[in-house]
Amino acid sequence: MLVSVEYPELSDRTGRFRFGAPHALTVGDDGARVAFLRSAGPYDPAAALWVLNVATGALTEIAPGPVDSYAGSATLDVLAWAYEGQLHSSTAGRIATAEPVRDPRPDPAGRHIGYVTADGCLRVVTDGDDQLLAGEPGSGVSWGVAGPVAAEFGRDRGWWWAPDGSRILAVRGAGRSSSLHLLDLYGGWVDVHWDRETYPYLVDVHWRGPGNALITVLRRTQQHGLVLSVDPRTGETQVHAELADARWVEPVPGTPRQLPDGRVLVGGELAHDGFDARCLFADGSLITPPGLYVRRVVGVLPRPSGGPELIVEGTDGEPSEQHVFAVRTALAGGGASARRLTTAPGRHTAAVGGDVLVLDLTVIRGAAEVLTLPSLAAPLPYEPRPVLARVTDRRLPSAVLHPSGHVTGTRLPVLLELGPGPGHQQVVTDPAAWQDRQWWADAGFAVVSVDTRGTPGVAPSFEKVVYRRLADVALTDQIDALHALTGKHPDLDLSRVAVRGRGLGGWLAALALTRRPDLFRCGVARDPVTDWTALPPAYAERYLGTRADNSDVYDHHSVTPPATLLISPHGDLSAELAFVTRECA
Template identity: 65%
Template sequence: MDFPRLAERTGHFRHGSPHAVTVGADGRRVVFLRSTGPEDPIASLWVLNVATAAESLVAPGPLPSYATDRDARVAAFAREGRLFRADLTRGTVTEVPTDEPVEDPRPDPLGVTIAYVSRAGGSPSLRVVGPEGDRLLAGESGNAWREHGGTIGWGVADETARRFGRDRGWWWAPDGSQILAARTAASTSLHLLDLDFGWVDVHWDRETYPHVVNVRWADGGGPLITVLRRAQQHGLVLAVDSRTGETQVHAELADARWVEPVAGTPRHLPDGRVLVGGELAHDGFDARCLFADGSLLTPPALYVRRVVGTIPRPGSPAPDLVVEGTEGDPATQAVFRVRTSLGGGGAEARKVTEEPGWHHAVTGGDVLIVDDVVWRGEARVAALGNLAAPLPYQPAPVLERVTDRHLPAAVLYPTGFVGGTKLPVLVTMGEGPGRQQVVHDPAAWQERQWWADAGFAVVSIDGRGTPGVAPSYEKVVHRRLVDVALSDQADALKALLGKHPDLDLGTVAVRGNGLGGWLAAMAVLRRPEVFHRGVARDPIVDWHDEPVPFAERYLGDHRDSADVYAHHSLHDPDPTDTLLLIGAEVPGLPSRPTATLVEELAFLQPKS
């Protein structure tokens, strides 16, 4: 089977599957994007009526994204800079005239006004269009934009924000009367903009806490923001007064390595408490947890990955939280219901998903969607139609925990392999330590099965630095990433041989992309006795060239860590022909601007 061609043609087998799912706050409608089948890359806008379980096409594609009002009665989307408004109750679409090309349009929570970002003047500006027409809400003059080197703008997330997982630059007030907008320049500031053109600045110590990690304004009360110091070892959760812009510290976040906020937090609970993600690291605990006004809500055994939302709890005025997380096996992601009312029994979480897998959830009103299945209470309402092609491979990786550090690892053999024959080994670094590879998700193993069927025993190891196990496991790599990561990879390979005697550790290749490409290159250069050939796609060459938040998370402040940065650099290696760089150049190492998987295979296959 020609995996590269199949993957290119089918978009990694996801065309035809529902995605970008939204549930209205009243629980009546489910909105999502989906193409017409596996050969169609163009996503269209669909609505499921929860009461009738009937799907209907609202807007043919292409639609890369959309946004809805609170109850999913109205959707807004842009096509080639033009703005469209969809009535999701009637299934009609109308074009909305605007004065400038449209990006990132979103209706207000009541569905009356639509705000959007425009780049018509070069500098991103924020505009609103409604009953009074199209008007500028916040923007910069062309001179100001040029004076700041083209980096100033309103309503967009800069590279630093995206590195922290914040891809939005503006947020509606729950009543639609204001917008909280980010202004990006030398540092990010926040401003509360009234639709009648009044505004106030949001006040906090921006010099000490320059990183705006996340913002939420959707659960009643004022906005909640999380800000971090440059060193990322201390942060504040701030409650913002929407009238004055003044802030009050609600919680402090601290870690000796770096603070890692939980996705989906902070947020207001219906009773007014503020939910904050944090870590429990005392009395033998090493957990990623949730707290409500300082009270622990989640059991320490639950590693919380993301807070999805809330859903009514039968017989209780306090809702449950819906959480994606891991309990025990880091290769799985399950969906849990977490009790928000603390009773005598302490923290309580009930698993919703039974089968091991990599599960996702969406909530709205009393509706819960787990993967593609729509539930209302205990009743299964419908399943969102999935028109994607079946996965071409049915991989069966053997999952292990190895060494005294219990490193998650997996071995994937060629289809139909019968033991007794030594196989060359291919170690995949994926996208690096920050991303898990050893997961219960067949889609994640498709490309690796292609490599296995080309004649390798494919090995994946989630060494320290990878999320999903425990906070300390993820953060122990601080300032010594290359040494810890390579030690874990080498030790795990040796340990796997005891359970998998067909691994030929005399012929080990390695490949990765981005951070994983850098680690693959380092493996060949620093541990050639273990890793004999390697391909590094778009690897980091010099950490000084990386975005500051990303580099300093792993290596510390470059201003006082010159030796650490030099130790992690790809510069000045001993010349070798056993390592191929793709998309990067380093003197002494073979490189190509691009390469196909087949060309990688030709380089990595054992040489006779």
């Protein structure tokens, strides 16, 4: 029987469960300071900027907020942020500028602060003197702006300081094309040269330490890419590594980067001799064990003996969890190895600078814990206990969440929760991620989540088998998992199944109702995708290939929302619950 429950005031979808918790942590290159954002409490979204002095353990509020984002010099002795278009720094307070400020960043030495304007100009402030570095106002050309394509590759920046602060590497965007240029602070500049016709996508840029800048570029098909070293004097580039995949190249966040010994670290995949791994290579040599699925490279941590270690976030068998690992950069006779630094089940993160490592919120210098950054976040409203399992011959990660106090033997309608859909993990060991789903469960549903093929965290082949057939693979996996779960959870009533998702998850919900109305009674979609040709090409082509070569594939993935799908653009949970309750009665 379905019951009505009050929806909690806080929603994980808006991130409010984390109000009051430290986030956006940065560690200075010398390990002397840790900067972070934190609001004054669980009901206050306005984050303040704080700095921890690692040597003394003292916490100092730098700016009372609201601070949405900040950037710092290499040692974090100078921090900069923008508020309502005004520039602020930790050393000079409010700084007068010629234009409203976006994306301010001090140079590594803290002598200059660069920023981007609303009309796409790049400016630099030095001792109160605000100079135009590059810009073409009114032309539709932007400088230093990431651009819409960058977001599809996780790149949120459009300009980078040189390690010595003498010049800036900046993206120039004109329409759908973009280029890269080295600008010195005195008006001189050189173009960065690579075959932009063949490799139009600039995926990532890394420029730290004494070496050259490293950039990753991809072909339009995303099946081949290059890691290039940029000569800062001439703008000429040299190939350091090639990236290739018959489906699509998936660069590892945090790469490429130069290791302390000069080798270049790149992410890649190992798919031979029985291996199926997402791993790291240094100048072509494998440095991570094949059993470690690398999610992100955090940084390098020096060690008194044995050489520096690479700190990475990854998974070593259980895809619902994320742990932090220390990887040897100097390979000995034993080959690649990784040491897990976190033990408790969960989704662990890290930050590194100098000899300081921050694990979740615990600051560690050497072998000693300095302190744990205090959190002012409220306790979560629910204590969900999803039952996790790997089901079907594909070992699909799945979870079932019952109502609180559920009595075995009571049949329950099923809500298949898709979230953002394929490409986003739903089955995760994180209580905050289950708060919305527990609310639905307590309304009288058995809430089911399945990470179908196409979801990261398991293996590259698991993730990429959906190429040009995402609709068929994802829908088949959801259906097969539902049937497999009834063997473990006989209270699941598959004669009353609803489906719910947003974005690409909303598309899959519409697809389920259209193609399998015998199983799915109704659904809810927030901002569903209905036409893949309306998506950014870089995103759509990653899964379906180019439309010119695969028009039939695009037609196969299009869907018209049926009458049994409720479109919920404003996220009205009361209306969603009423609709699903009525249809599943």
